Amino acid sequence: MPKIIAFSGSPRKNGHTNTLIREILRGAESQGDDSKFYDLNAEGICPCQGCNYCRTHDGCAVQDPLQSAYEEIHQAEALILGTPIYCRGVTAQTKIWIDRMFSMIESKDSGFAPRHPGKRVVTVYSQGYYDAAAYQNAIDSTNGILKGFGWYVVETLLCYNTSSPTFVLSPELLKRAYDAGQSLAKLSER
Numbered sequence: 001m002p003k004i005i006a007f008s009g010s011p012r013k014n015g016h017t018n019t020l021i022r023e024i025l026r027g028a029e030s031q032g033d034d035s036k037f038y039d040l041n042a043e044g045i046c047p048c049q050g051c052n053y054c055r056t057h058d059g060c061a062v063q064d065p066l067q068s069a070y071e072e073i074h075q076a077e078a079l080i081l082g083t084p085i086y087c088r089g090v091t092a093q094t095k096i097w098i099d100r101m102f103s104m105i106e107s108k109d110s111g112f113a114p115r116h117p118g119k120r121v122v123t124v125y126s127q128g129y130y131d132a133a134a135y136q137n138a139i140d141s142t143n144g145i146l147k148g149f150g151w152y153v154v155e156t157l158l159c160y161n162t163s164s165p166t167f168v169l170s171p172e173l174l175k176r177a178y179d180a181g182q183s184l185a186k187l188s189e190r
């Protein structure tokens, strides 16, 4: 089973989100860690059907290309979630993944309890607008959902101002991504 699983909600295969995710994976793989990449824009990925199977089972009843991810997440040490900002929030592809991850928490009389806690997560966001703080609420909300799964968001990378005609991903951000991948892998060895 791969130690690190990445999920990308960007439909642009060579966009900024995916470039940063690839750099994180390159860092992790430099330490010998296996990884797997899920393109959440892949054909056949279905939204949550609200069947509530995951309220009584650890997993999801929807048989689609995400089905393999449940056991892989259970076994993984670390996860990566990347998404562009679309209309002030995450992309529809990312929201589908978030809803499908409802199985990561079980319902108890006292509230929700994580089923697979303790994963370390790096999140990646990319936005066109020049103001880095503009969508902090969307970032906090998304990171907060992952924390609700009992996961630790150890690093958040934000690429902003991509709408500028002169935009290029900075070597500093690319290095932060690579280093984040190395750290994920090194911590997995413990």
Ligand SMILES: Cc1cc2nc3c(=O)[nH]c(=O)nc-3n(C[C@H](O)[C@H](O)[C@H](O)COP(=O)(O)O)c2cc1C
Residues within 6 Å of the ligand: 010, 011, 012, 014, 015, 016, 017, 018, 083, 084, 085, 086, 087, 088, 089, 126, 127, 128, 129, 130, 162, 163
């Ligand atoms: C439908 C759509 C909605 C968008 N909405 C926003 C937005 O609300 N704020 C923003 O800063 N950028 C917005 N953008 C721009 C993207 O966030 C930006 O191009 C981002 O860098 C794309 O990431 P990617 O290269 O990983 O695909 C939008 C782009 C699209 C296609």
